[in-house]
Amino acid sequence: MAKEITSREENYSQWYNDIVKKAGLADSSAVRGCMVIKPYGYAIWEKMRDQLDKMFKETGHVNAYFPLFVPKSLFEAEEKNAEGFAKECAIVTHYRLKADPDNKGKLIVDPEAKLEEELIVRPTSEAIIWNTYRDWIQSYRDLPILINQWANVVRWEMRTRPFLRTAEFLWQEGHTAHSTKSEAIAEARLIHDVYARFAEEWMAMPVIKGFKSENERFAGADDTFTIEALMQDGKALQAGTSHFLGQNFAKAFNVTFSNDKNENEYVWATSWGVSTRLIGGLIMTHSDDEGLVLPPKLAPFQVVIVPIPKPDPELLEKAKNISEALKALGISVKIDTDETKRPGFKFAEYEMMGVPVRLGLGKRDLENNTIEVARRDTKEKTSIAMDQVVPYVSSLLDDIQENLFQRAKAYRDSHITKVDSYDQFKDVLENKGGFLSCHWDGTSETEEKIKEETKATIRCIPLDAPSESGKCIYSGKISERRVIFAKAY
RNA sequence: CGGGGCGUAGCGCAGUCCGGUUAGCGUACCUGGUUUGGGACCAGGGGGUCGCAGGUUCGAAUCCUGCCGCCCCGACCA
Known part of the structure; x- marks a missing residue:
């Protein structure tokens, strides 16, 4: 069949690419490493964005917008951050093209139009934002500043994959300024909670909450909090990060405020973001060999009537009645009015697209006063009485949301393996994958060695890890608690 | 940037080794008809700079040279 997708077992990467393509989420583009997000894929992003935006607003944040370009001198001000991103920056050096004198109809960069100072296309916006905050902050009364922006950023990656890693991507970046360290840490952890809640309650994607080791930390941060998800191929996905930036950016950009004792202090900062990468996580958490599987809360339409x-x-007429009744409950419905395709074809299409519930409505149903309800997550079909369809579907959507989460959680939980020796570590990593919970001596050297030898990295140090004395699987040195290792996207 | 694969109709491919009329198949598309509870069938039809640029040749999708792009596996990374 033309529409068939590669099975996960046969080729997991190809399976992923097939879903992106055949579910109509995104296309590759004429620009290397950049994708076109198609309407159906973008609709999922809009659902994510709307919910996250609501959660940010509920926690006191407001939106603003800062420029795409960052003058090089500002970009390099916070050294660690600049170094961290230097290798993947796109740089604007000129501002004009002109006709090529040697090649009719072609254009060349006008050498006369060289910028005095290069502009960096933002890989993240701390620099331009903190340079602005300096002007906005004088007194503790100006704090906190709790700003988020929805934006695109560019990171010139060597190898890209749709949604998971693209040269340009969409995200939100929060940038907050606080008068005390504890308030800034509380902010970073608040957003960390928001991200975890969003991942689990909306994406139905279970996550481990933790903080990053020094090696894996955001460049320029004192602490990075992360939510880590597990994909079906046993690899980890960093799904969102929230950073406590200390006073690093305040010092780099000389952002100070007068406290209530009229003393000058540097401002405390956080930044935090999630991106269109979440869509990649969503795909790889729930989907199967028949196509995309979407949690009802993020499906562009939750119910299709065929x-x-x-x-x-x-x-x-009947379909419209049902649709109206469902919509009255806040359920989104599409009625398929296409006369050119047969039902079987449509069933396969909507399965490919991951629509949570499909209602099949035929002549036979009209006679019997029934309707066929098919759920995408389990692919079960039932025929139910017409007058029950609205409450049935309504609770079915909740069931599906919950089932997807429980299913993903069961998989994830069964793929957290406690290991207590390096041999076992390598064995589980090779043969089972997933998260490895083990003791680590806390040094970068050990982490680097393990990464070199096995490709696995510390995904996070879980916040809820109980203290437990043990020995580092690599060095044998003493360790106070277990950390999570995995191969990661 | 290394290793492998590929570029022929919207999509998927054959043809390339061994050069030879109007470049073919599946699917999708258009028209008509019959169908229709899990990816319909029949008939007719439209659609091609064979990735680009040179070269060899009477003649190039096919041979040679250079370039471009894409995919997979690594290195790098959210």
């Missing part, structure tokens, strides 16, 4: 064998006035 008239069988094809739309006619009587069926459409």
